[in-house]
Amino acid sequence: MFNLWREQKIFHCLAGWRDELYPIFGKDHKPLLVIERAGGGLLGIRHFGVHINGYVRDKDENGKPIIKMWIAKRALTKQTFPDMYDNIVAGGLPVGQTPIECAIRECMEEAYFPPEIAKRVVPVGAVTYTFYNFDGIKPENQYLYDLELSKDDLPKINDGEVQSFNLWDFDKITEVLKNHEFCPTAGLIVIEFMIRHGIITPNNEKDYLDIISSFHNDIGFPGPAHC
Amino acid sequence: MFNLWREQKIFHCLAGWRDELYPIFGKDHKPLLVIERAGGGLLGIRHFGVHINGYVRDKDENGKPIIKMWIAKRALTKQTFPDMYDNIVAGGLPVGQTPIECAIRECMEEAYFPPEIAKRVVPVGAVTYTFYNFDGIKPENQYLYDLELSKDDLPKINDGEVQSFNLWDFDKITEVLKNHEFCPTAGLIVIEFMIRHGIITPNNEKDYLDIISSFHNDIGFPGPAHC
Secondary structure, eight states: OHHHHHHHTOOGGGGGOOOOEEEEEOTTSSEEEEEEGGGHHHHTOOEEEEEEEEEEEEEOTTSOEEEEEEEEEEOTTOSSSTTOEEESEEEEOOTTOOHHHHHHHHHHHHHOOOHHHHTTOEEEEEEEEEEEETTEEEEEEEEEEEEEOOTTOOOOOOSSSEEEEEEEEHHHHHHHHHTTOBOHHHHHHHHHHHHHTTSSOTTTOTTHHHHHHHTBOOOSSOOOOOO | OHHHHHHTTOOGGGGGOOOOEEEEEOTTSSEEEEEEGGGHHHHTOOEEEEEEEEEEEEEOTTSOEEEEEEEEEEOTTOSSSTTOEEESEEEEOOTTOOHHHHHHHHHHHHHOOOHHHHTTOEEEEEEEEEEEETTEEEEEEEEEEEEEOOTTOOOOOOSSSEEEEEEEEHHHHHHHHHTTOBOHHHHHHHHHHHHHTTSSOTTTOTTHHHHHHHTBOOOSSOOOOOO
16 A cells, blocks of 8 residues: 555655554554554554663763763754754664664664663663654654763764764753754653753753653553563 | 531541641642642642652672662551551652752651751652542652662651661562552552663563553643742
């Protein structure tokens, strides 16, 4: 069906055919069928991905401990959200890979981190949201990993999906967030990181509780199990 | 109204009158009115509290880094969930206090931690769930704080709400969780901590995504702002 629609150029999204299969899960958490990723939004199926928060513990000019975060700038050639800021490493979860396998693979592909660094990722939860545009509706789950990096663990541009990496404090990151320069998913995930690490608090954000609920909605269709 | 019902002994919950006021919030996050805490479930109003995860970084017998958590055993005389396990420090959020003020006060009252320890709490998010029993319906938000303790930062029984404190690894905590020996809120909050610290992962828990969504529901009525 997608092949026919693609030939007939009925849906814009199918022009971006990726040759990458996405699963639809049954109640037992097992895949019922797989479909081409580019058409997922047409069916409103759940999408799954992995995002890695690469951060460095440092001190400010007064010697107070602070956290800085590595932020990638997406390549100008990216199909979605070119030239916008993103997490250091992120990717869609393909059929047959567990989130941690995907995280370690993407660490190498996107930031040239070898497995001895990538294996230090810590699973810290997940976010859920529903994304929609003219390509369809995408309820998305992102599995989240924190990766503490030393000052010597430098990301390197590897696969051409990134144009630069920037190590920023959260004053700078907040400014970029407010300017809407993050791609939407990464912006949300950076906010989640800031909540989990005590940077956004009940004392500085009046919508604290609403923000937390807003990116943890129950999607209502079954998802995968990885064990 | 609550006073009349209390005299007439119409509702069981009003026998446990606490002389503690709980607010109902308007859309601007400001309190519209306050009511006696014991009757909150009759109106289904949002309840707010603070829970502190007191934890210690240690090593197992092979030298591998592990986290242990301080778990309180509630006093036999507690009105709710006597003799069950709980977080090291927890309490309802009274009118006029911010979550951090409440956290620091409860640290002293429940675990005899002085402000220099209590002030190290880090806000790490919140959980939401709806609790119901024969006393009514309670949509609850708990503001969560992590408190890293050294081996010398020992909690002490202070106000008689706790009968013992136990520093346990997560094998022991998981066993106690499975035996339903935690009071419900603390059980849920311990699970949230285990997810956030990479102890429960997508690779060892098949309902990972569903669990995360389940305790972050949007309640749908306004809550407070603390700034």
